[in-house]
Amino acid sequence: MRKHLFILFTGILWSQLAMAQADIVVQSVTGKVAYYAPQESKAQNVYPGMRLSSNGKIRCQSGATIKLLQNGEIFLIKGSKQFALRELDQKAKGGSNVGFMGRFSKFLSGSMKETQNDKELEANHRRYMEKARAGIDGFADQAFPIQTSLLYSGTLSTPYTEFSWSGAAVGEDNRFQLKRKTDGLVILTALMRDTVIWLNLAQLALESGAAYEWQLVDEKTGAGKSAKLTFVYDPAASDKVLDDLRSTIDYQSADPAEKALMEAFSLEEAGFFYDAALIYTAAAKRYAGNLLVRDTQAAFLSRMGLLEAAKALIKR
Numbered sequence: 001m002r003k004h005l006f007i008l009f010t011g012i013l014w015s016q017l018a019m020a021q022a023d024i025v026v027q028s029v030t031g032k033v034a035y036y037a038p039q040e041s042k043a044q045n046v047y048p049g050m051r052l053s054s055n056g057k058i059r060c061q062s063g064a065t066i067k068l069l070q071n072g073e074i075f076l077i078k079g080s081k082q083f084a085l086r087e088l089d090q091k092a093k094g095g096s097n098v099g100f101m102g103r104f105s106k107f108l109s110g111s112m113k114e115t116q117n118d119k120e121l122e123a124n125h126r127r128y129m130e131k132a133r134a135g136i137d138g139f140a141d142q143a144f145p146i147q148t149s150l151l152y153s154g155t156l157s158t159p160y161t162e163f164s165w166s167g168a169a170v171g172e173d174n175r176f177q178l179k180r181k182t183d184g185l186v187i188l189t190a191l192m193r194d195t196v197i198w199l200n201l202a203q204l205a206l207e208s209g210a211a212y213e214w215q216l217v218d219e220k221t222g223a224g225k226s227a228k229l230t231f232v233y234d235p236a237a238s239d240k241v242l243d244d245l246r247s248t249i250d251y252q253s254a255d256p257a258e259k260a261l262m263e264a265f266s267l268e269e270a271g272f273f274y275d276a277a278l279i280y281t282a283a284a285k286r287y288a289g290n291l292l293v294r295d296t297q298a299a300f301l302s303r304m305g306l307l308e309a310a311k312a313l314i315k316r
Contacts, residue, residue, distance in 0.1 A: 028048055029064070043059075
């Protein structure tokens with residue numbers, strides 16, 4: 001089951017990585033860089049996540065540099081000479097077409113394409129949910145009145161985990177059940193009137209590497225009211241993913257916001273969805289105003305089944 005989940009969600013992420021876009025997006029900027037939109041003489045200061053026309057021009061002030069995303073490739077521009085963005089394809093790529101950086105740059109481009117507007121966001125959300133249904137019986141299915149999130153699938157490594165759901169009727173009692181998947185051993189059960197429960201997984205009788213499933217059921221009949229979500233408990237495993245990433249030159253040479261996005265991407269790619277969500281939440285607070293962080297987080301939320309939260313985010 002663990003292998004099946006990993007293949008399923010890796011496939012979801014890689015379908016997103018394969019998406020490319022013609023738009024040019026500012027990935028990061030150091031110093032002051034001016035952008036001249038087509039037929040505009042007044043310059044605009046660029047910022048991460050800003051979308052630029054290929055018919056526009058940019059100029060870096062002395063010592064400034066800018067990284068641009070186009071079609072899943074990263075381009076580094078520097079020098080005080082005015083640069084026509086239509087010539088971007090002729091520039092040498094910043095080593096972004098192979099290995100980790102190749103996957104990361106395609107991931108960023110795909111995320112920015114998915115969050116251009118509500119229509120794109122909804123279309124891609126539907127695509128992800130169709131793939132999720134193929135591996136999780138009933139997930140995102142209206143047959144279940146209570147909706148959950150893919151955040152609580154894959155591998156859980158963080159001790160304190162917030163399990164939440166939506167769709168429960170006001171004042172309705174539902175039972176939260178956590179069981180070992182192999183034999184159905186009940187680990188925890190709680191009668192809930194709220195739509196969230198905080199658990200310290202380290203205090204529960206969970207075995208490292210074992211699979212568990214959780215579900216909301218009707219208190220009277222025991223019938224399932226949400227899809228069963230399976231996760232593997234593996235404490236400290238996410239730390240290993242981040243330690244490996246942080247030892248790379250690409251990570252060490254990135255700016256702080258880029259590092260956060262690299263961490264979130266690496267965790268999602270490895271199946272640590274909840275851990276990735278924590279990185280996004282912290283980055284959104286720390287780099288408020290960074291539209292690359294905002295839109296990448298919104299794309300992530302849509303993949304996790306949280307479309308309305310994603311929509312609200314890109315409208316801020």
